[in-house]
Amino acid sequence: MTDLPIAGLSVRAVTLKDIAAHCGVSLGTVSLALRDDPRISTDTRARVLAAAAELGYDPTLHQAARRLALSKHGRDVLNHVIALIAPSGFHRPGYFAELLHGIMDVLVPAGFCALITYIYSHEDAQETTIPSALRAGIVDGLISMVRPEPVIALLDTLRRQPGFARRPTASLIWEMPGSSCVRADDEGAGYALTRRLLALGHRHFLQLTFLLPYSKTMEPQNYRIAGARRALAEAGLDPDRHLLLADMSNFNWLNPAHIDSDQPELAQVWVGDRVLPLVDVLRAHPAITAIFGLNDASALRAWRLLEGAGYRVPADYSIVGFDDTTPRLDAAGANQLSSARVPLQEIGRAAATLIIEQATAAVPRAPAELVLPVAMAFRGSVGPARG
Amino acid sequence: MTDLPIAGLSVRAVTLKDIAAHCGVSLGTVSLALRDDPRISTDTRARVLAAAAELGYDPTLHQAARRLALSKHGRDVLNHVIALIAPSGFHRPGYFAELLHGIMDVLVPAGFCALITYIYSHEDAQETTIPSALRAGIVDGLISMVRPEPVIALLDTLRRQPGFARRPTASLIWEMPGSSCVRADDEGAGYALTRRLLALGHRHFLQLTFLLPYSKTMEPQNYRIAGARRALAEAGLDPDRHLLLADMSNFNWLNPAHIDSDQPELAQVWVGDRVLPLVDVLRAHPAITAIFGLNDASALRAWRLLEGAGYRVPADYSIVGFDDTTPRLDAAGANQLSSARVPLQEIGRAAATLIIEQATAAVPRAPAELVLPVAMAFRGSVGPARG
DNA sequence: GTGAAAGCGCTAACAA
DNA sequence: TTGTTAGCGCTTTCAC
Numbered sequence: 001m002t003d004l005p006i007a008g009l010s011v012r013a014v015t016l017k018d019i020a021a022h023c024g025v026s027l028g029t030v031s032l033a034l035r036d037d038p039r040i041s042t043d044t045r046a047r048v049l050a051a052a053a054e055l056g057y058d059p060t061l062h063q064a065a066r067r068l069a070l071s072k073h074g075r076d077v078l079n080h081v082i083a084l085i086a087p088s089g090f091h092r093p094g095y096f097a098e099l100l101h102g103i104m105d106v107l108v109p110a111g112f113c114a115l116i117t118y119i120y121s122h123e124d125a126q127e128t129t130i131p132s133a134l135r136a137g138i139v140d141g142l143i144s145m146v147r148p149e150p151v152i153a154l155l156d157t158l159r160r161q162p163g164f165a166r167r168p169t170a171s172l173i174w175e176m177p178g179s180s181c182v183r184a185d186d187e188g189a190g191y192a193l194t195r196r197l198l199a200l201g202h203r204h205f206l207q208l209t210f211l212l213p214y215s216k217t218m219e220p221q222n223y224r225i226a227g228a229r230r231a232l233a234e235a236g237l238d239p240d241r242h243l244l245l246a247d248m249s250n251f252n253w254l255n256p257a258h259i260d261s262d263q264p265e266l267a268q269v270w271v272g273d274r275v276l277p278l279v280d281v282l283r284a285h286p287a288i289t290a291i292f293g294l295n296d297a298s299a300l301r302a303w304r305l306l307e308g309a310g311y312r313v314p315a316d317y318s319i320v321g322f323d324d325t326t327p328r329l330d331a332a333g334a335n336q337l338s339s340a341r342v343p344l345q346e347i348g349r350a351a352a353t354l355i356i357e358q359a360t361a362a363v364p365r366a367p368a369e370l371v372l373p374v375a376m377a378f379r380g381s382v383g384p385a386r387g
Numbered sequence: 388m389t390d391l392p393i394a395g396l397s398v399r400a401v402t403l404k405d406i407a408a409h410c411g412v413s414l415g416t417v418s419l420a421l422r423d424d425p426r427i428s429t430d431t432r433a434r435v436l437a438a439a440a441e442l443g444y445d446p447t448l449h450q451a452a453r454r455l456a457l458s459k460h461g462r463d464v465l466n467h468v469i470a471l472i473a474p475s476g477f478h479r480p481g482y483f484a485e486l487l488h489g490i491m492d493v494l495v496p497a498g499f500c501a502l503i504t505y506i507y508s509h510e511d512a513q514e515t516t517i518p519s520a521l522r523a524g525i526v527d528g529l530i531s532m533v534r535p536e537p538v539i540a541l542l543d544t545l546r547r548q549p550g551f552a553r554r555p556t557a558s559l560i561w562e563m564p565g566s567s568c569v570r571a572d573d574e575g576a577g578y579a580l581t582r583r584l585l586a587l588g589h590r591h592f593l594q595l596t597f598l599l600p601y602s603k604t605m606e607p608q609n610y611r612i613a614g615a616r617r618a619l620a621e622a623g624l625d626p627d628r629h630l631l632l633a634d635m636s637n638f639n640w641l642n643p644a645h646i647d648s649d650q651p652e653l654a655q656v657w658v659g660d661r662v663l664p665l666v667d668v669l670r671a672h673p674a675i676t677a678i679f680g681l682n683d684a685s686a687l688r689a690w691r692l693l694e695g696a697g698y699r700v701p702a703d704y705s706i707v708g709f710d711d712t713t714p715r716l717d718a719a720g721a722n723q724l725s726s727a728r729v730p731l732q733e734i735g736r737a738a739a740t741l742i743i744e745q746a747t748a749a750v751p752r753a754p755a756e757l758v759l760p761v762a763m764a765f766r767g768s769v770g771p772a773r774g
Numbered sequence: 775g776t777g778a779a780a781g782c783g784c785t786a787a788c789a790a
Numbered sequence: 791t792t793g794t795t796a797g798c799g800c801t802t803t804c805a806c
Contacts, residue, residue: 026777060519065799067451113504113520133500136447452783
């Protein structure tokens, strides 16, 4: 071995064989020593470690060989890479950036990287269109940041691929069967918001919703409604009579221009199977004094429609948004919209911590569920019930 | 082989050996046939491919073995993964999200994923703290979205690692020696902005700057100044006498609260080695009628300080920002701040396209440089020179 | 406690 | 045109 590498300038990467030759021991001994196998004497282990350091042995360079050898025994190798399923198109850059921020804050100091990919649709779950990196044994775990339906299909395929198999997976915001979940306490938030408004004398509420095709699953929207209903029931009020659902599906809350639009169609909501202007719904239910938005945009939209009809907030109606992402500023620049703040960064951090734990655990862990508290911000849009 | 796998439900992954047995040919023949080697007859190749499809052979599952075998000949294997060096802390979420958006739009349809990691400081270039995924031969290329200094140090180490070596690298926004570069035409933008103001009768300009420790390199700021100087020289004006530089380094343009702050220190700028209020600088140079910000925040800050001193924009001073990220709205909700828009998404797209090309090229390509045009938005903050 | 040897699945040189 | 064989660097079983 005349071309023994000089540390840092290796033409050829240092191998176990080099260390073995350097120490005058066998290759197998080096392998065991580097992995702290108790069969190796303290003395030889020390010599091997010293030689490895001196020659500049880097185990990560030989992941391929290690993986190949271990595959014989069905074992795996950590790559320090976590897959992230991101929403294609970044519909809500802030939302996604906050989650990613939290995730990276945990992954990077732990020596992990995030492997970001998209899912475009259900079809992408086909074996052929799955990003090859997910099947190649590159990732040690997976975090989904999108609606679960397409990811469920994807995992269904990945689970039976030897390169992914039983690696830990987690879903953010939404629950996903078979995966860990880190989400906000939407039920608790709905409950707390309602309690507060009940304390202010409100008794009849309008809940704005977006009826999605998948809305049968327990998703955030439904948890919030469930929380509101619990608060009502606790107060001795029949939820079915005191919480009216109005669907805003024709209003695109991702389009800022929709909030202040004067288009008549965008003023319409569905109540049951009838469609009529939001203001008419309120006139038909004069006992309603408070409105829950599904997010800030829907709350602001309702506020705007009320203003257009000559109503005042909070004198005539109290209004609450959700997520605390879109403010409504008064003359002094202060936000007036009450809202509930989903702790996006914390959700990201918790999920990354969880996945790293599960990926590095000696024995496989069962999926876990983390529910993080939601902070309330009551501002000028909320006041005592009128009358 | 009684446990031959059933497609899609494999206990054990299908190997070349399985295919060879199935076809009654040798293992080497299968290997060559699957890689379309001309030595194999059309007939056997067809049989091998059919068997591979029937048994559900997935080459990506055996990357480790392939990589190990190829390592003998110094060859590499594509993983369809591009590393992205992101700014830690997401100081400017919008900026980063736009770049990422463009990058992903190209990578994902091409079957690639992005491996995101941070660099915290120069120290991170130490071999031990480099994310192991970058050394393990996982990535096929690298795109840097941060200031180049720490990345240069990182690449200096990575280049001599067998797992990275000569893989293609690209830097966005900033030039980086030895790497491809995709950036905006800042020089052209500085030139075009100045030409426009010259046409409006302006002859003396104030350029706001941020004097960074690395500002000797040709970075965006310096390109913009160079463009402005070219326009002046072209108009027969001495750039040294017609473009005054005022440094705003004590103003933190990432802090929105700084823009409207009344703190006296935040009103100060450096001109040469003197520090004094921005407004005093303008009073001392009454010929100046137009101000170039280095970004929108610095332009808005100047605007605010002028307002505080009783000046009007654009009647007394014309003001131009850069990046077009932070608007200043008038009563009707229209943005008043003139700015130049760096095509962030396009930069991301171009860089991803470039890296994929270079990573998949049969022969190594030399680093390339792409300079994308910058669009101008002249709005209410710009008008004819006074007097 | 340590050495020798088999093999993980693949590629490529060499034979036939 | 195809078969045979020697590794790639590692882990692990089995002698000693």
